[in-house]
Amino acid sequence: MRHNRGVSSTETIAKAPVAEQSPVRAVLAEAEGLARAAADELGEGEVGAHLGVHAEPDSAGVAATHRFAAELRGYRGWEWAVVVAAAPDTDRVTVSETVLLPGPDALISPSWVPWEERVRAGDLGAGDLLPPPENDPRLAPGYLASDDPAIEEAALDIGLGRRQVLSREGRLDAAQRWYDGEYGPAAAATLHCGTCGYYLPLAGALRAAFGVCGNEMSADGQVVHTEYGCGAHSDTVMAEVAATPVSEMAYDDTQLELVQLPAQPTEVTPPSPENLAAEPPQGE
């Protein structure tokens, strides 16, 4: 943005035509040529079509802005805004400001986001540095009572504490995050972590509701809520089922194959000696 000497903000000028209510004084509306000449004088490139004129808000009719299409490479959709002014008791118009502003369809860069707000959970890797925000409410100096007996105990044991410890707010923050996270209470679970042999309870105040899963087949190493649960719970028992489910033994008589069997030989009664004697000899 160039030649903006602080009369109107980008937002004000860009939105002014929409909110335009007050009429433009004739003497200011007729100063299109003066405004165009002022934009030309910058020598930045061709000044395009006149896009309109509107009264400057809160100027009591003293100032108006003429807008021209800016024919500049790389500034598609931008406009020259030339503010002209004339005192109430005179027809003498002067140029107050010439500024290049984005129009409604201009291609502009996204809003600036401070770098510390760009880092998201999970973005940090080993070796990356991210100092805590100044006056982070989640941390409390180590010499203050931390409101967590386990932290106090550990500090006493070794004769000194950490320079900073999690404050009550920090612990509540973490507990809420874990509760709402992937390993929070699971309504569908029939067996819960709190009764699982793989469950390692946290120390301190968070012990009441959270622990770490130590089952490599499940949420290994993750903080889980006592009411989370999974199918790898240590008390899980597989129900014994028949090798072939009974329901699969359906008899479908529409699929019978009819097979033609060969004819069986009829039973022959062996001749008795009396019958043989009664029979005439062969060839007679």
Ligand code: SF4
């Ligand atoms: S194995 Fe499953 S039930 Fe057991 S602690 Fe891990 S996640 Fe919880």
